[in-house]
Amino acid sequence: MSQVALTARTASKRGKRHANASGATWGSPTTYLVATVLIALCIAPVLYIVIGGFRTNSQITVDPSGWPKPWVITNYVQVLTSPVFWQQFGNSTISAVSTTVVTVGLALMVSFVIARYKFRGRNVMYSLFAAGLMFPLTVAITPLYLLIKNLGLTNNLVGIILPQIAFALPATVIILVPFLAAIPKELEEAASIDGASRIGFFFRMVLPLSLPGVITTGILAFIGAWNGYLLPLFILNDSAHYTLPLGVQAFSSEHSVDTAAVLAFTSLSMIPALLFFSIFERRIVGGLSGAVKG
Amino acid sequence: MSDSAEVLTPRSSGSQPARDGAHRAPSRADRPGRARADWRQRLEIVLLAGPAIIVFLTFVIFPVFMAAYYGFFKWKGFGVPTNFVGLQNYFTIFTDQNFLDALKHNAFIVVLSLVMQGPAAIAFALLLNQNIRGRSVIRVLIFIPYVISEVIVGTGWGLMLQYQGAVNTLLTNIGLGAFKVDWIADPNIAIWTLMVIISWKYIGFAVILMLAGIQGIPDELYEAAAIDGASYWQIQRWITLPLIGPTIRVWAFLSIIGSMQLFDLVYIIWGQYVASTAGTSTMATYMVREGRLAGNYGYGNAVGVAIFVISLVIALTYQRFVLRRDTEGALTGDSGKKHK
Numbered sequence: 094m095s096q097v098a099l100t101a102r103t104a105s106k107r108g109k110r111h112a113n114a115s116g117a118t119w120g121s122p123t124t125y126l127v128a129t130v131l132i133a134l135c136i137a138p139v140l141y142i143v144i145g146g147f148r149t150n151s152q153i154t155v156d157p158s159g160w161p162k163p164w165v166i167t168n169y170v171q172v173l174t175s176p177v178f179w180q181q182f183g184n185s186t187i188s189a190v191s192t193t194v195v196t197v198g199l200a201l202m203v204s205f206v207i208a209r210y211k212f213r214g215r216n217v218m219y220s221l222f223a224a225g226l227m228f229p230l231t232v233a234i235t236p237l238y239l240l241i242k243n244l245g246l247t248n249n250l251v252g253i254i255l256p257q258i259a260f261a262l263p264a265t266v267i268i269l270v271p272f273l274a275a276i277p278k279e280l281e282e283a284a285s286i287d288g289a290s291r292i293g294f295f296f297r298m299v300l301p302l303s304l305p306g307v308i309t310t311g312i313l314a315f316i317g318a319w320n321g322y323l324l325p326l327f328i329l330n331d332s333a334h335y336t337l338p339l340g341v342q343a344f345s346s347e348h349s350v351d352t353a354a355v356l357a358f359t360s361l362s363m364i365p366a367l368l369f370f371s372i373f374e375r376r377i378v379g380g381l382s383g384a385v386k387g
Numbered sequence: 388m389s390d391s392a393e394v395l396t397p398r399s400s401g402s403q404p405a406r407d408g409a410h411r412a413p414s415r416a417d418r419p420g421r422a423r424a425d426w427r428q429r430l431e432i433v434l435l436a437g438p439a440i441i442v443f444l445t446f447v448i449f450p451v452f453m454a455a456y457y458g459f460f461k462w463k464g465f466g467v468p469t470n471f472v473g474l475q476n477y478f479t480i481f482t483d484q485n486f487l488d489a490l491k492h493n494a495f496i497v498v499l500s501l502v503m504q505g506p507a508a509i510a511f512a513l514l515l516n517q518n519i520r521g522r523s524v525i526r527v528l529i530f531i532p533y534v535i536s537e538v539i540v541g542t543g544w545g546l547m548l549q550y551q552g553a554v555n556t557l558l559t560n561i562g563l564g565a566f567k568v569d570w571i572a573d574p575n576i577a578i579w580t581l582m583v584i585i586s587w588k589y590i591g592f593a594v595i596l597m598l599a600g601i602q603g604i605p606d607e608l609y610e611a612a613a614i615d616g617a618s619y620w621q622i623q624r625w626i627t628l629p630l631i632g633p634t635i636r637v638w639a640f641l642s643i644i645g646s647m648q649l650f651d652l653v654y655i656i657w658g659q660y661v662a663s664t665a666g667t668s669t670m671a672t673y674m675v676r677e678g679r680l681a682g683n684y685g686y687g688n689a690v691g692v693a694i695f696v697i698s699l700v701i702a703l704t705y706q707r708f709v710l711r712r713d714t715e716g717a718l719t720g721d722s723g724k725k726h727k
Contacts (some may be wrong), residue, residue, distance in 0.1 A: 135591075322536065
């Protein structure tokens with residue numbers, strides 16, 4: 094079964110590569126017209142935020158929908174030189190990076206067991222994580238807050254990182270298992286004949302071969318943690334520990350009259366997630382295509 | 388356990404000499420070696436699967452059970468809950484007009500999300516799946532709303548949609564001043580405003596899934612159809628659409644669950660109190676307002692459980708319904724015709 098899946102995937106990949114080699118063509122004008130309208134709708138609000146940051150408050154009051162005239166960079170300079178922004182940026186980075194690394198690491202380990210070990214309870218293990226998709230953070234947030242409070246982890250980044258990992262695990266495991274299951278048994282046997290233990294096989298063969306899945310799940314975990322709002326809202330009360338989403342909200346209520354600064358703060362806080370996603374976008378689609386097939 | 392030992396046999400016969408050589412263990416009968424391999428496998432399973440399962444059980448499953456427990460108490464969150472009130476919290480929830488309104492809003496959001504995002508997402512995915520120049524740029528740009536956080540979306544749209552904000556000014560400037568409305572506070576309009584923002588924000592995710600589904604379809608099918616002289620639209624209608632059926636169902640499932648849990652956008656744009664008067668409150672904003680902010684942790688937990696049970700019932704019903712439809716389709720048209 095897994096063999097078939099892998100062959101199908103490589104076959105379709107070969108097909109794609111062939112198509113790419115023959116070169117992308119220009120689409121019809123209608124295609125581009127539709128695409129342009131679509132893009133305009135998608136990015137206009139984002140551009141409003143970014144460009145609004147280059148205006149002054151009086152410009153915004155006179156005509157909220159206008160163009161910067163003249164362009165001012167003081168708002169961005171003000172945010173970029175404020176220690177608050179960098180502290181929250183640092184908190185977000187710590188939270189998102191550790192969530193991503195630990196989630197993917199733990200998920201790879203458990204997915205490896207589910208995909209490649211035969212033992213009683215394997216299906217139970219898989220069902221456990223599949224059922225985890227049914228337990229969204231919203232439902233558990235109140236008791237989770239109490240648990241974190243009892244562990245003494247409120248106002249501590251660890252207090253949001255641990256739950257973030259736990260809630261990112263189900264989706265990560267569900268996406269990774271098919272990748273690991275698709276690695277041919279023959280490879281494992283060959284490695285075993287060459288004297289590699291199953292753990293050695295894990296590091297030398299499984300990790301490189303499941304890289305597309307790892308990247309996909311890693312990006313999703315990173316973006317989820319970077320953008321998370323509900324969990325930090327409950328766990329972090331002290332502005333020194335705020336992540337950027339809380340920071341944006343606090344900044345916009347503190348500076349509610351300083352719209353231009355709010356817009357600058359907001360646009361700077363979205364850069365890392367956007368950057369990350371743009372770099373790996375192609376891989377995300379490729380990584381998911383193995384998982385959603387069933 | 389016996390089956391695991393059996394499975395191991397072909398492997399261990401191959402790797403046994405190497406391992407024995409390394410450990411300089413005296414090679415004896417087959418039995419201890421097999422037992423050791425079995426034991427080793429168990430150890431590996433525990434070491435590899437243990438950490439993830441512990442973290443998952445501690446921070447996902449345990450809190451949900453605690454919510455069920457706390458939900459039976461009237462409790463302010465300090466010390467051990469002692470004021471057991473049985474099902475009273477649940478009676479309160481389902482007789483509170485605010486919660487019922489929120490539930491109604493959630494239902495509205497579930498249905499409209501499917502109707503508004505589904506067809507559009509499939510169309511966009513087809514558009515983006517064409518091998519045209521500039522495709523990768525178009526893709527990245529279309530996914531931007533999905534990638535930026537709810538807080539940013541909420542802050543940006545909230546500013547734009549103020550009565551004196553960019554949208555209304557723009558409408559006036561292009562001569563459509565008659566359409567100027569209070570997008571956020573008007574109870575007749577607010578929920579539609581929310582739907583537009585939700586669709587804008589989450590359609591990128593639907594498009595990603597659809598694209599992944601489309602790319603999972605073997606190229607051979609398209610080649611065969613092209614040889615048979617099928618047109619582009621025929622190919623999409625008779626090959627792509629049926630074959631991304633599973634993807635569509637997965638997306639619909641995720642979308643329903645997401646709509647039931649909606650919190651961030653409403654909370655940020657409409658705040659804690661305006662949401663109910665503007666008609667956009669959701670079960671989750673109700674939970675945060677009545678639980679955490681009011682300090683009624685017993686009640687807040689009960690609301691969480693209620694949301695979970697409602698979502699679960701809907702999800703299971705959906706799965707049943709979809710599963711039944713799938714089997715009917717698989718068992719030829721006969722059974723379907725009989726029902727008619």
